[in-house]
Amino acid sequence: MGMNVGSGSAKGADPEPMMEMNMTPLIDVLLVLIIMMIITIPKQNHSVNLNMPVGTPPPQTTQPVVVTIDVDFDGTILWDGQVVNNRSELEAKMNAVAAMPDQPEVHLRPNKLVEYKVVAGVMATAQRLGVTKIGMVGNEQFQ
Secondary structure, three states: OOOOOOOOOOOOOOOOOOOOOOHHHHHHHHHHHHHHHHHHHHOOOOOOOOOOOOEEEEEEOOOOOOEEHHHHHOOOOOOEEEEEEOHHHHHHHHHHHHHHOOOOEEEEEEEEOOOHHHHHHHHHHHHHOOOOOEEEOOOOHHO
């Protein structure tokens, strides 16, 4: 720590006041405040909490029913190999699937060249009508 002593050229004259503020105590106080703030901030979790099943699942007694929806490169929708002519027919078939107490699995298999909006429309229809067991099949063609 240094001290600024004015020049004592004249005897008995008052020393000149020091014009510079000592920053050391201010910096010390700020560092203590920053450390206290860091210590008191709660730890944030960047994780998603999932309720995972515990134990081994019971063996399946019956094979699940599978409905396959193919979307061709030109936007043609096939329900188990049969052409679906319009959106209302697709909705009627989705309603029938959603109404079943034990819903069948719906496997959606889009062509690599089909427009995204057609596939997204099929998925949105399934979600809106309450189909819960839907999955994409054939994703290896997109890699």
